Each structure stands twice: as structure tokens, then as C-alpha cells.
Amino acid sequence: MIQIKKAQKKDISDIALLWKDKLQACWTKQMIEASFKKEGIFTVMAACEPCLEKSQENVGFLMASFEAEAELYALVVKKAYQRHGIGELLLKNLIDFLRNKEIFSLFLEVAEDNVAGRSFYEKMGFEKIGERSSYYLKKIEGKEDLRVKALVLRKNF
Numbered sequence: 001m002i003q004i005k006k007a008q009k010k011d012i013s014d015i016a017l018l019w020k021d022k023l024q025a026c027w028t029k030q031m032i033e034a035s036f037k038k039e040g041i042f043t044v045m046a047a048c049e050p051c052l053e054k055s056q057e058n059v060g061f062l063m064a065s066f067e068a069e070a071e072l073y074a075l076v077v078k079k080a081y082q083r084h085g086i087g088e089l090l091l092k093n094l095i096d097f098l099r100n101k102e103i104f105s106l107f108l109e110v111a112e113d114n115v116a117g118r119s120f121y122e123k124m125g126f127e128k129i130g131e132r133s134s135y136y137l138k139k140i141e142g143k144e145d146l147r148v149k150a151l152v153l154r155k156n157f
């Protein structure tokens with residue numbers, strides 16, 4: 001069973017690992033820890049409980065900032081758990097939280113070549129409102145680093 005829980009200090013290593021593994025612009029453990037002390041940062045974990053042989057396993061997370069409007073920094077679900085509605089669950093949890101704060105708009109940036117991410121956000125009702133060229137640095141072994149365009153998406157709710 002998947003539970004969405006507020007992230008705690010004990011989750012920092014899992015967040016850093018998930019982030020580094022799946023997204024190009026990731027934060028270090030120190031940056032994640034510092035974000036826990038800041039106002040206006042929302043971080044939740046998707047925990048599988050009980051999970052196969054383990055009693056609990058973090059299988060995804062979401063981090064966003066919020067002020068007058070909100071920005072999604074990262075949303076990752078472990079490969080083996082993708083396409084089971086966990087990404088949607090994490091996003092809905094954030095949107096419920098934002099509505100309670102009377103924030104009704106969410107922005108994000110997604111790499112143009114991130115097919116899964118783009119399909120997911122399209123399904124979740126996000127619309128493209130802009131582009132940032134040469135935004136992400138993609139490291140490809142044996143080749144020159146590649147600059148990838150970011151698409152700026154927004155959802156109003």
C-alpha cells in the first residue's frame with residue numbers, strides 16, 4: 001500500500017538518490033537538508049508499506065516551493081513502481097495542499113527530451129507556456145555534453 005507522508009530528516013538520502021538517478025539538475029543532501037528548515041518548501045514521500053520483504057520503502061518523492069504561486073522542483077517515482085498511479089498521487093497531494101493555502105497555479109520545467117515526464121504532465125492537465133533554451137546539461141559518456149531545452153508548463157486549478 002502506498003502512503004504519502006511529509007518528508008523527514010531520515011528520508012534525505014533516499015531523496016538525494018532518487019533525484020540524482022532520475023533528473024538532470026539534482027540537489028545535494030546538504031541542499032535538501034537546508035530546504036527542510038526553509039519556509040515555503042513542500043516535500044512529501046511516497047512510501048510503500050509493507051513493501052515486498054521490507055517493512056517500508058520510499059518509492060518516490062515530490063518537492064515544490066510555494067509563495068504567491070507554486071513551482072514544482074522535482075517529482076520522481078522509482079522505475080519499478082512507475083505506471084501505478086504514484087506520480088499522480090504525489091501531485092494530487094501537492095495540489096490539495098496548495099488549494100488549502102489558496103494558491104491555485106503550479107509551474108514547472110521539464111526537459112524537452114523527457115518523454116515520460118512530458119506525457120505525465122500532459123495527462124495531468126499542464127499546458128506549455130514557454131521555453132528555456134540550453135537549460136539542462138546532459139552528460140553522455142564518450143560524447144560532448146549536450147544542452148537540452150526546458151519547457152515551462154503551468155496548471156491552474
Ligand SMILES: CC(C)(COP(=O)(O)OP(=O)(O)OC[C@H]1O[C@@H](n2cnc3c(N)ncnc32)[C@H](O)[C@@H]1OP(=O)(O)O)[C@@H](O)C(=O)NCCC(=O)NCCS
Pocket residue numbers: 022023073074075076077078081082083084085086087088089110114115116117119120121123124
Ligand atoms: C514522470 C513520473 C514521475 C510519472 O510517475 P508515475 O508514477 O509512473 O505516473 P502515473 O502512474 O501516476 O501516471 C499517470 C499517467 O501519466 C502518463 N504517463 C506516466 N508515465 C508515462 C510514460 N512513461 N509514457 C507515457 N505516459 C506516461 C499516463 O497517461 C499515466 O496514466 P496510465 O498509466 O493510466 O496510462 C515518472 O515517470 C518518473 O519518475 N520519471 C523520472 C523523473 C521525471 O522525469 N520526473 C518528471 C520531471 S520533474
